[in-house]
Amino acid sequence: EYYLSFVTDRSSEKNVIIASSQGGVDIEKVAEETPEKLLAQPIDPVVGIQSFHVRNIGYFLGLNSPQTKQLNGILIGMYNLFTKMDCALVEVNPLILTEEDDIKALDAKVNFDDNAAFRHKEYSELHDPREEEPSELEAKKWDISFVKLSGNIGCLVNGAGLAMATMDIIKYHGAEPANFLDVGGGASVEQVTQAFKMILSDKNVKAILVNIFGGIMKCDTIADGIITAAKEVSIKVPLVVRLEGTNVELGKKMLVESGLNITTASTMKEAASTVVSLI
Structure with missing residues (x-):
């Protein structure tokens, strides 16, 4: 099981891919106890996600070439969602590798940036008040x-x-x-x-x-x-x-x-x- 997410690092003014081989658990706990199992891959918002970003993450997660090609499609899809929908977070946890050598997303979480709500009227259609305080x-x-x-x-x-x-x-x-x-x-x-x-x-x-x-x-x-x-x-x-x-x-x-x-x-x-x- 693996962990993947896209967030914005305000200090570096770049989007960042967070990847870990420790999926299915609290990522904050991983960062605190085993930071060496966490990779933060910055992405320049001017050029966007590139193939070398995917290769770096695939290598860090221990994936082979065919598996990394599958990862490529998942990362590009997550990045497009993150940027086009003005998200604050796009997270897949866990991302799994099956016995058939397929990479699949089992669970996902998306947080929208409220500051961009004025240009995304579709936000309100997805809003579930039962999930809020x-x-x-x-x-x-x-x-x-x-x-x-x-x-x-x-x-x-x-x-x-x-x-x-x-x-x-x-x-x-x-x-x-x-x-x-x-x-x-x-x-x-x-x-x-x-x-x-x-x-x-x-x-x-x-x-x-x-x-x-x-x-x-x-x-x-x-x-x-x-x-x-x-x-x-x-x-x-x-x-x-x-x-x-x-x-x-x-x-x-x-x-x-x-x-x-x-x-x-x-x-x-x-x-x-x-x-x-x-x-």
Whole structure:
């Protein structure tokens, strides 16, 4: 049994074929325990897949010439699917060699790149909502980026980069984030309210950290949205808010004077250490 997949390596700005002689198992485990059994073959997107790519992979997998010719058709088909359909992943696991010397794909997985959905209307026809986390489906309706995680500190942030940094600093202080949540730069009160509802639907959440940079939106507008949403949702867990940007002092003043149990913080470090201490 073998493993084959196509992914994009953003650091090298190339597509990559991942191949292994250890198919039918978790490829992450193979990479960690026996990395010598894993081959990463880069492909220049300008020239595409070439015959020498196939020969390299066939040699690495220990295939003979007739078997490599069969592999050629499979790899070209996978590559065409990966590029033409704007996929994030095309995976065959396992790829098997039968007793009759035939190479066959027994199972496959395809992930589409959501950023290309605007030019692939057929994506929606293949969508099966039963395969997704219900909270993530709800988030899409509200144009919120949401991924459920296994921690106990809910995160409400604007901007994907800031959201990642927020999760990192929570982990740095010894806790685990319960979600990735990006409400975007121009979030409405309704979106913030829905974000709180999604966070609180997770029974593991013991506290919430709101980390907002007021660039497009002013901090007082954001504070008003947080206060309105907090009142409507009736938050029972500790809520720590860190604001930065235009009208930040006014925004903090509004939060303090709201009468709600909201703890404000000036820096990300202070916000993270505070929310971790409250759980």
